[in-house]
Amino acid sequence: MCGIAGIYHLQTAKPVDEARVRAMTDAIAHRGPDGSGCWLAPGVGLGHLRLAIIDLVGGVQPMASGDGQAMLSYNGEVYNFAEVRAELETKGRSFRTHSDTEVIVEAWRQWGPDCVSRLNGMFAFAIHDQDRGCLFLARDRLGVKPLFYAELSDGSVIFGSELKALLAHPLLRRVPDFSAVDDYLGLGYVPDDTSIVAGVKKLPAGHYLLLRRGQPLPRPVQWWDVSFADRARGSAAKLEEQLVGLMRSAVTDRMIADVPLGAFLSGGVDSSAVVALMAEASGQAVKTCSIGFDHPDYDETRYAAQVAARFATDHRTRIVSADDYGLIDTLVHAFDEPFADASALPTYRVAELARETVTVALSGDGADEAFAGYRRLTFFNAEERVRGLMPLGLRRPLFGTLGKLYPKLDWAPQYLRAKTTLQGLGRSSEEAYALAVGVTPPALRARLYSDGAARALQGHRAEDRYIAAMRAAPARCALDRAQYADMKIWLPGDILTKVDRASMAVSLEAREPLLDYRLIEFGARLPVSMRMRGATGKWLMKRAMRRYLPDDILFRKKMGFSTPISAWFRGPLAAEAQRIARASALGETGWFDPKALDMIVTEHQSGRFDHGRLLWQLLMLDRSLGRLFGAGR
Template structure:
């Protein structure tokens, strides 16, 4: 795992400034504390920070091939690099290292852009082709590894592993994108390809870009897309058997490492599955596992992690985090660079902190909910779809619109009485309904939150456009598969994988995600939906396939999640900081928000008449970004 950066003067007007490139690279020291170096020749400058995992002795970057026809900087791991290496050797290529980096570079020489289709792993890399005066950049299929880029006014094209890398360039325009602000308060993060800055973009998962000398804009091309078009016809028993076989293979190829390796173990189904399969593969060698617990029972899963530890005799480490662990709030803005409102970033940071004490590589269970329909929202959406199917639209829309408008919000009441959001969802069509369900701040409340002047800047833009763009490329009629697809395109790369990448890299820890192996995912997408969501049981086929590997109580308990008690914090120890940051900080100076609405949100939450915890967390994270960016 590493950090990469680069500058390409597409107009070749001036040499690359070494000091600027080194400053860009220095800002991502945490991603690779083992080594750092730069390469500048003509219009191209590459920089790299290295966290040594494979070929520790000779895998330095930037790497230039023996023919000096191409150079590369690479972040990630290619798990099938030995197979590709053998294929290239048989084709006459030679190697001077044992690294996966050199394999990518020689694969470029052999296959050009198509080299990316050969790679199995997580990656973001840039290749400079000396003869063609071309820069080629690619990102892995699911977006496990990040890549940011910008075209500057002076003709320079810059890129890096984190937004802070690009911020080091003195010519970067930091003008905030109002559409990104709308996306942030809708999703709680800014989905690809936008960033908080108009001038900066994220390279989307499954895409590569090419830019040549003399050009001003890169050419973007999608090389991979998740598909749900095909359906398996095997029996449930056969699918379960193949699921375990395929997942175990995905785990196995991720165990190669020249440094200590372990696994996160939260006590949930996904991380427990990974630990179980690791243990079976490693045999008598105990798996290194780590967990964090909370001193509040509703957030603590350690008793379920202990069941897995006892069964597989793992070498386990657990640390308890206090329920008032909010000291990281001001650190989060510097870790994520742009506004990021997932409060589970705090426990994710802590578990990475614990893991790094013993290992340099950790396997995680991320992706299980997306692949196998494990979120509660999947179940509720499909129940709503049934109602939408039973009640004609001519009746449904006015009926549920009336109920949604007049049913009280009742944030203070037990969940079964909080039907307002459900009524609001039922009046909508599927895509808009799912957007309403997942929105951090629903559309009506965003409209109240924004100032009139900011609404004019949006010019009618609504974050539903993000879903519509992706839905246009969906290749099935299955309504459950559609929302899984939307999660894979938005929530997975924008939230889950971003959170894990930044939290792990803050501790120079590499995290590998077997469930998101693209070959496993392509197969899992073919499993019929009724095997994934069976009645009210999400991840049904995944759980049943693991029954001989994990305790029943781990598999079939209620999903807990990985959160922190922010609502309690804002009514207790953080209420003064909340008032200061939201009502008296930089938010009021932006012109984005309506002051009366903000004041009502804060006071209503603190006095207990409203439940605005997640929304206020998003506001504080936005204010932290503004403070950082000043």
């Protein structure tokens, strides 16, 4: 796990200033505390920061190929590097180290861009090849590791593991992109492939860029996709055994390290399954850690302790305050772009705890996307059965009218909050899911925007990204399409961004075995009945894990990392809410109607409406804008 940065001149081989490359890597020093390197050649500079995990002595970067023609700077881990190395050796390639880094650069020399399809892991890397006359940038299948890039006025392309690396280059213009702000408010994060800084892009998951001097900046090339178009055959028992085998392999592959290794353990299904399989594969007690809260509604430590005792792990727990909003500025610095998933706070805390004793931690992320574990997916699947009973032309006026008439009961029990369901039944599948997965709906955003900001969007809507992904999905049914869109948008934009930034902020490598691409492809082929039955998501996975875990772990209500943000804005953050409305960087942008912001705060603090998530979004946006662009932009 590392940080990378670099500069490549597209048109002429002008010299690269080493100080600029080092400034870019210095900005992300937390990603690689164990070493740094910089390599220059005419028209190109590669920088690297190392968090040493495998081959602590030999894996120094940037690393040259054996023939000296290619140079690599790489962030990530390739778990099947031994197998790829063995294949390369049969083709005459020789190796000087025992690192996966050298395997990547030799794989490139052997297969060119096709090398990425042979790698199983998480990665973002840059290879400059003198012989082929190109710079190759690539990102792993699911987007576990990030890669930002931008074209500058001097004809260069700069790239780095985090936005702050690019911001360190003096020629990058800091101009906000308001369409990304709409994406952020609609979804809760700035999606993968775009950025809040105009002109900056993220290389999408499963894509590569092949840059050649004298040619314009190309479009990214997709080298991997997941398909829901086929269905696996076989009994539940047969598929269960296949699933367990894939999970075992994914976990054991990610236990290879030359440094202390452990796991996050929340006590939920996914992290408990990972710990169970780690314990099965390990001769020593697995090191696990959990974060608990001083508020019982948010605390899961008793479940984590139950799993830790069951597998005799070396378990550590730390209790933190549910009012842990003191981390706001730390998170703003770590994420650069505004990020509204409040579970980033406990994610940072558990990474901080883990780093005290280990350098690598396995997490349970990915199973909800692969096997349909989110509650919103079970609701969507149930609604889809109703949508299938009548055409949209009949549903839209019927349920649309009912949805308008039904009151918005934020204060009421969940079963009385039918307004969203009724509105969803009156929409297309894609529109309904796009709104269900979002945070601040279009009507509320429109209420917030100034007239000038609304015109500047030119019809752009955050939800259209989801709708387009669902309609283009290689899929058989609506559930397939929703899962596909989650994997393409939500997973890299929210979940993996959260884990990468929070873990790397404390120099911890997080590995996600349940995002092994073989598991993802297996889950995409499962019949719907094997993914979901009634209100139970991840059905086959839970059945498979019964040999390891008790039912009170497997079938209890999903909690996840939660924080009491609504209460914060009526209590300790009440003054912050008032400042958002009246004296913040948001007001200086001209994007928002001050009266609308003030009304949102008043409605929330009176208790008539729950705008806690929106206020959290606005607070994080305000802090990020101030850091990225300064006041008055």
